Amino acid sequence: MKRIKVKKGQILQQIGDLNTKGYQVESGLLRSYSIDEKGKEHIFMFAPEGWMVSDNVPRTEPSELCIDVLEDAVLLQVEKNFDIEINISKLVKRMAVLQKRIIMLMSASAIERYEHFIETYPDIVQRVPQRMIASYLGITPEALSKVKRERLSKK
Amino acid sequence: MKRIKVKKGQILQQIGDLNTKGYQVESGLLRSYSIDEKGKEHIFMFAPEGWMVSDNVPRTEPSELCIDVLEDAVLLQVEKNFDIEINISKLVKRMAVLQKRIIMLMSASAIERYEHFIETYPDIVQRVPQRMIASYLGITPEALSKVKRERLSKK
DNA sequence: ACTATTTCTTAATCTAGGTTAATGCATAGG
DNA sequence: CCTATGCATTAACCTAGATTAAGAAATAGT
Numbered sequence: 001m002k003r004i005k006v007k008k009g010q011i012l013q014q015i016g017d018l019n020t021k022g023y024q025v026e027s028g029l030l031r032s033y034s035i036d037e038k039g040k041e042h043i044f045m046f047a048p049e050g051w052m053v054s055d056n057v058p059r060t061e062p063s064e065l066c067i068d069v070l071e072d073a074v075l076l077q078v079e080k081n082f083d084i085e086i087n088i089s090k091l092v093k094r095m096a097v098l099q100k101r102i103i104m105l106m107s108a109s110a111i112e113r114y115e116h117f118i119e120t121y122p123d124i125v126q127r128v129p130q131r132m133i134a135s136y137l138g139i140t141p142e143a144l145s146k147v148k149r150e151r152l153s154k155k
Numbered sequence: 156m157k158r159i160k161v162k163k164g165q166i167l168q169q170i171g172d173l174n175t176k177g178y179q180v181e182s183g184l185l186r187s188y189s190i191d192e193k194g195k196e197h198i199f200m201f202a203p204e205g206w207m208v209s210d211n212v213p214r215t216e217p218s219e220l221c222i223d224v225l226e227d228a229v230l231l232q233v234e235k236n237f238d239i240e241i242n243i244s245k246l247v248k249r250m251a252v253l254q255k256r257i258i259m260l261m262s263a264s265a266i267e268r269y270e271h272f273i274e275t276y277p278d279i280v281q282r283v284p285q286r287m288i289a290s291y292l293g294i295t296p297e298a299l300s301k302v303k304r305e306r307l308s309k310k
Numbered sequence: 311a312c313t314a315t316t317t318c319t320t321a322a323t324c325t326a327g328g329t330t331a332a333t334g335c336a337t338a339g340g
Numbered sequence: 341c342c343t344a345t346g347c348a349t350t351a352a353c354c355t356a357g358a359t360t361a362a363g364a365a366a367t368a369g370t
Contacts, residue, residue: 036262056250095211098253105260106293107191138261145319298327300349
């Protein structure tokens with residue numbers, strides 16, 4: 001386990017890399033994302049201060065997520081065997097987040113997912129470009145623009 | 156931790172219940188699902204032999220999933236504190252499944268999700284009604300019918 | 311400060327999948 | 341055995357969001 005400083009734009013993990021590390025974020029902002037066969041990015045999660053990112057595939061398999069730096073960050077880099085999994089309560093919280101995300105993707109419209117997102121992560125909205133929020137929500141930037149316009153006209 | 160036998164149709168957990176238990180499936184088939192504000196069910200996961208189901212929200216919060224029995228089953232009922240979380244490698248595997256599911260929901264079409272489903276869970280397809288597979292895939296039974304028809308005409 | 315590049319928004323069109331409704335099949339219960 | 345309820349499929353239509361394209365606004369690089 002060691003503390004590292006990383007710069008905006010830096011890529012910590014490429015898709016296909018052996019996936020032995022996780023990152024605990026002390027300051028800054030990371031994201032993890034997948035890339036589909038058409039080359040389109042889909043943001044899996046944002047990780048601001050206090051969060052932890054890692055690919056959740058087994059340690060022995062190639063990663064299916066790319067991890068990069070959105071804001072200069074200080075990280076604790078942890079080897080997956082030991083350090084991470086010791087903190088079970090954090091693991092369990094991450095599961096809860098994933099569960100919520102699946103439920104939202106299956107049952108909520110783009111508008112509802114956006115509402116939920118800004119309630120749950122009000123600060124992130126300020127810190128990342130719109131197109132990344134769209135990517136996280138599973139819609140296009142154009143559709144997000146429309147969603148925001150509709151929200152304004154209603155409230 | 157105790158072993159229990161349950162009958163098809165039995166409900167093990169209601170949405171809103173305090174969520175202190177998990178179930179390890181020795182034989183039979185369970186499912187967990189959410190219900191949206193329109194009353195529509197969305198299957199979160201199937202749990203055949205060897206799998207484990209539980210709601211992933213923290214133990215102290217009301218559950219957001221309902222768990223019921225699709226085929227008569229023998230279960231190990233575990234209290235969430237102790238027993239479950241001891242088996243970390245199983246926890247980690249569940250995370251990998253959730254991750255894959257999110258990526259599929261964001262980046263794959265209904266046809267692709269269906270293909271992936273029958274590859275990953277070939278036996279489940281035989282064991283549950285079509286409408287439940289549709290629900291798991293996040294589409295309507297009508298759309299699943301169309302998907303299957305298109306597959307047949309192509310191959 | 312000026313240009314180049316990326317980002318955001320709008321509008322027009324297209325499409326995957328939803329909705330509704332009708333029909334044929336099972337399965338369950340009397 | 342007959343009816344009732346639920347399941348799967350088909351077809352006609354509808355809608356949320358994708359795609360394409362173009363312009364405006366913001367950012368970054370020199």
